[in-house]
Amino acid sequence: MALLEVNDLHVTFSSGSSKEKDIEAVAGISFSIEEGERVAIVGESGSGKSTTAHALINLLPGTGKITSGSIKFNSSYYCENGETQAEKAFVALRGSGIGLVPQDPMSNLNPVWKIGFQVRETLRANGFEGSKSDVNKRVIEVLESAGLENAKDLLNQFPHEFSGGMRQRVLIAIGLASNPKLLIADEPTSALDVTVQKVILDHLEKLTKELGTAMLFITHDLGLAADRSDKIIVMYKGQIVESGSSVEVLKNPQHPYTKRLISAAPSLSCRRMESAKIRKESVEDDQSPIIVVDSLTKEFALRGKREKFKAVDNVSFTVNRSKTLAIVGESGSGKSTIANMLLNLLEPSSGTIQFNGVDVKEIAKNKKTLKNFRRLMQPVFQNPYGSLDPLLSIGSAIEEPLKIHKVGTREERADNVRKLLDMVQLPENLIQRFPSELSGGQRQRVAIARALALSPDLIILDEAVSALDVLVQQQILTLLNDLQAQLGLTYLFITHDLAVVRLIADDVIVMQHGKIVERGTTDDVFNNPTEEYTINLLNSIPGKDIL
Amino acid sequence: MENKHFVADFANNLDEVDAVTIHSSAKSVSAFSKTIYSLVHNPLFIVSSLILFLLLIIAVFPGLFTQIDPTRCVIREASLPIGTNGEYTKSFHLLGTTGLGCDEFARIIYGARTSLLVGFFVMVISTSIGCVLGAIAGYFGGILDSIISRITDVFFAIPLILGAVALLQLLKDADPFWKVVLTLSIFGWTSSARLMRSSVMETKTQEYVTSVRALGMEKLTILFKHVIPNAISPIIAIAMISMSVYIVADSALSFLGVGMNSSVVSWGVDIANAQTTLQSNPGLLLYPSIALAITALSFMFLGDSINDAIDPKKRRR
Numbered sequence: 001m002a003l004l005e006v007n008d009l010h011v012t013f014s015s016g017s018s019k020e021k022d023i024e025a026v027a028g029i030s031f032s033i034e035e036g037e038r039v040a041i042v043g044e045s046g047s048g049k050s051t052t053a054h055a056l057i058n059l060l061p062g063t064g065k066i067t068s069g070s071i072k073f074n075s076s077y078y079c080e081n082g083e084t085q086a087e088k089a090f091v092a093l094r095g096s097g098i099g100l101v102p103q104d105p106m107s108n109l110n111p112v113w114k115i116g117f118q119v120r121e122t123l124r125a126n127g128f129e130g131s132k133s134d135v136n137k138r139v140i141e142v143l144e145s146a147g148l149e150n151a152k153d154l155l156n157q158f159p160h161e162f163s164g165g166m167r168q169r170v171l172i173a174i175g176l177a178s179n180p181k182l183l184i185a186d187e188p189t190s191a192l193d194v195t196v197q198k199v200i201l202d203h204l205e206k207l208t209k210e211l212g213t214a215m216l217f218i219t220h221d222l223g224l225a226a227d228r229s230d231k232i233i234v235m236y237k238g239q240i241v242e243s244g245s246s247v248e249v250l251k252n253p254q255h256p257y258t259k260r261l262i263s264a265a266p267s268l269s270c271r272r273m274e275s276a277k278i279r280k281e282s283v284e285d286d287q288s289p290i291i292v293v294d295s296l297t298k299e300f301a302l303r304g305k306r307e308k309f310k311a312v313d314n315v316s317f318t319v320n321r322s323k324t325l326a327i328v329g330e331s332g333s334g335k336s337t338i339a340n341m342l343l344n345l346l347e348p349s350s351g352t353i354q355f356n357g358v359d360v361k362e363i364a365k366n367k368k369t370l371k372n373f374r375r376l377m378q379p380v381f382q383n384p385y386g387s388l389d390p391l392l393s394i395g396s397a398i399e400e401p402l403k404i405h406k407v408g409t410r411e412e413r414a415d416n417v418r419k420l421l422d423m424v425q426l427p428e429n430l431i432q433r434f435p436s437e438l439s440g441g442q443r444q445r446v447a448i449a450r451a452l453a454l455s456p457d458l459i460i461l462d463e464a465v466s467a468l469d470v471l472v473q474q475q476i477l478t479l480l481n482d483l484q485a486q487l488g489l490t491y492l493f494i495t496h497d498l499a500v501v502r503l504i505a506d507d508v509i510v511m512q513h514g515k516i517v518e519r520g521t522t523d524d525v526f527n528n529p530t531e532e533y534t535i536n537l538l539n540s541i542p543g544k545d546i547l
Numbered sequence: 548m549e550n551k552h553f554v555a556d557f558a559n560n561l562d563e564v565d566a567v568t569i570h571s572s573a574k575s576v577s578a579f580s581k582t583i584y585s586l587v588h589n590p591l592f593i594v595s596s597l598i599l600f601l602l603l604i605i606a607v608f609p610g611l612f613t614q615i616d617p618t619r620c621v622i623r624e625a626s627l628p629i630g631t632n633g634e635y636t637k638s639f640h641l642l643g644t645t646g647l648g649c650d651e652f653a654r655i656i657y658g659a660r661t662s663l664l665v666g667f668f669v670m671v672i673s674t675s676i677g678c679v680l681g682a683i684a685g686y687f688g689g690i691l692d693s694i695i696s697r698i699t700d701v702f703f704a705i706p707l708i709l710g711a712v713a714l715l716q717l718l719k720d721a722d723p724f725w726k727v728v729l730t731l732s733i734f735g736w737t738s739s740a741r742l743m744r745s746s747v748m749e750t751k752t753q754e755y756v757t758s759v760r761a762l763g764m765e766k767l768t769i770l771f772k773h774v775i776p777n778a779i780s781p782i783i784a785i786a787m788i789s790m791s792v793y794i795v796a797d798s799a800l801s802f803l804g805v806g807m808n809s810s811v812v813s814w815g816v817d818i819a820n821a822q823t824t825l826q827s828n829p830g831l832l833l834y835p836s837i838a839l840a841i842t843a844l845s846f847m848f849l850g851d852s853i854n855d856a857i858d859p860k861k862r863r864r
Binding site: 236239240241242243244245248249252254255256257260343345370371374375377378379381382383386387388389390391400401404405426427430436438439441442447450454471472474475 | 551552553554555557561564565567579581753754755757758759760761762763764773776777
């Protein structure tokens with residue numbers, strides 16, 4: 001008999017007004033989890049995967065409500081024909097029956113309470129009886145089992161003293177503290193660096209296997225799901241479109257949506273994208289590099305410390321014309337600092353940057369040459385919700401660079417905006433629209449159009465696709481790739497995601513702690529990595545062994 | 548259900564990835580129009596703006612509501628009760644007369660103008676000072692920020708009424724209306740300065756600001772074109788709410804005898820004068836106080852509803 005049985009579950013978010021339609025987030029799904037089984041639900045944002053997880057423990061946010069269907073856990077009904085049990089039953093179920101590891105380790109620990117207290121609280125809430133020393137012993141035990149060494153010393157520390165990875169371990173410890181039969185892990189590592197992600201997931205896997213805990217894994221990453229579970233459930237628009245054993249679903253996908261997801265997942269691809277358009281032959285055959293960076297260093301003064309922090313430490317590299325150079329590194333590796341120095345938004349502590357053979361420091365001395373220089377290099381940033389001024393219409397946002405540099409007459413500029421929109425495959429009728437009406441991917445396309453407005457030579461893409469869903473991400477990458485072929489653009493692609501690098505970059509630089517660890521062509525680095533750190537990074541890409 | 552390979556039928560076609568769902572016929576929704584939509588669907592906003600609109604009409608055209616001159620006081624008709632006809636002036640006193648024989652209703656009608664004008668001028672002046680200083684401190688940072696922030700702290704530490712009493716003593720002989728406006732403005736700008744500073748500091752780190760910097764836009768242009776327009780909305784709500792504070796403070800100063808004097812028709816002056824007749828005619832204290840409370844409350848509600856409307860998290864749909 002199955003541990004968890006979900007039958008024809010419907011969850012609706014009511015809009016609270018008669019004018020707007022209620023949103024059915026989960027539209028009749030059925031699945032089951034056996035004891036000790038690991039199941040992953042995969043889908044894009046808005047597919048209903050997290051809603052499903054929260055419905056199981058009756059913690060639906062806002063106006064969400066189970067409207068019909070049944071949930072049976074451990075052979076008792078918690079929801080039958082849309083009638084949920086009283087809250088009391090769920091209070092007893094949560095923690096000791098079903099544990100939860102939430103998504104964001106940064107906001108899910110209460111900053112004013114000590115770690116020890118927060119774990120102790122969970123134990124007590126789930127009926128752990130015993131003296132104070134017994135509880136403390138158990139707290140140390142669960143923290144240590146989650147892979148935190150010296151747990152005894154950690155009890156009296158506060159969450160802010162912990163790194164993201166350590167916090168996630170605490171959350172795992174809390175989730176498993178009362179030996180639940182089922183652990184729901186809702187995107188447990190999507191906020192963490194890949195290498196940390198791997199270590200934590202390895203540990204979680206080992207731990208649940210030892211305890212015999214079943215696991216429901218919610219993720220947007222097909223590769224990760226395949227790596228970490230026996231069974232995959234693919235959700236699309238609140239429905240299950242395909243489910244089955246991980247290997248079977250991945251190797252032999254049947255539903256068009258699953259096929260689409262698999263072909264878009266960067267972690268599962270193994271070669272560079274080819275563009276639909278033929279690459280422009282460089283007319284002048286100019287082989288001189290567009291950017292030459294020589295022993296670039298940036299130091300930041302730390303408050304209260306005499307020693308300065310070196311964010312970028314003696315870095316030299318060149319960017320070749322009409323190619324893509326990717327700078328890869330985990331958070332804190334200094335990759336974004338390099339981008340800001342190239343854009344002349346931050347002054348280097350030492351070292352030189354040459355653009356088209358001229359020292360940028362010389363360019364920056366004169367206002368006019370600096371403004372000209374800015375025309376030739378444009379950034380696209382990560383956050384699609386922060387990169388456009390919410391008060392400017394799409395048309396004026398794209399027109400703005402032309403206005404600043406006084407390019408063309410009013411009509412010419414309007415004409416240009418239309419051309420740019422067409423280039424990024426957006427319809428003309430968006431000109432009068434505002435950013436709030438667009439999706440993240442569409443905003444990112446507008447940001448690209450704006451970056452292209454002044455026909456720059458180089459575009460710096462700072463995590464430009466990191467915040468997007470896989471399918472949209474692939475769409476934007478394809479667009480970037482085609483634009484590069486069409487316009488002969490040079491990209492500097494800054495990312496933490498090695499899998500994406502494989503798709504788009506010609507050359508790679510791997511950075512760690514402000515230093516370059518390894519460099520080479522993408523094929524070289526991926527096929528024959530020499531440094532341990534790079535090998536480690538590559539091994540951390542989920543799903544690579546499946547296909 | 549063992550690990551059987553389940554595949555849903557393909558009946559419903561897949562959507563195009565990230566398709567643009569906006570049709571040319573649909574109306575464009577700017578952040579501004581969303582705010583307006585949210586406002587007009589908020590009963591609190593409707594009620595408070597209707598009351599304030601009525602007050603505005605009263606303040607601009609007091610003659611529409613009463614024919615009696617509020618400063619024409621006839622001592623023979625002093626302290627008449629509600630709804631009596633004056634023997635001498637032959638005029639009808641809806642709310643009776645004051646201890647000096649002025650018509651109470653006319654005084655309340657004409658007093659609205661003074662209160663609204665004080666509130667409005669102080670709001671405009673103090674918010675302007677606050678916005679300019681706050682924006683400079685937040686945007687440029689560094690030593691400028693330190694200096695402005697410390698000055699703000701100093702003014703913040705002085706209680707509004709106490710500081711006003713002290714300053715008004717110095718300005719004894721100045722024009723009664725403008726000295727009150729000036730005094731309240733000097734002590735009132737600090738909260739909007741603080742709010743503006745933090746709002747600007749938050750806005751200036753947004754990526755669209757970095758983008759225009761990378762485009763080569765001048766620093767000051769960025770401040771006026773991108774930072775201030777995006778940072779100012781919380782200030783608008785606070786400015787509305789602060790108007791109620793200023794209107795009440797104006798009356799309090801009159802009550803303390805340091806604000807406007809009897810040469811001005813104002814609710815505060817009337818409340819102050821009513822002290823002497825509190826025992827015999829408490830209505831004289833009550834009516835201007837009610838008028839004052841309604842006005843202050845309306846501004847608070849208006850500010851609150853604007854605050855809800857510009858904050859997407861609180862926005863009513």
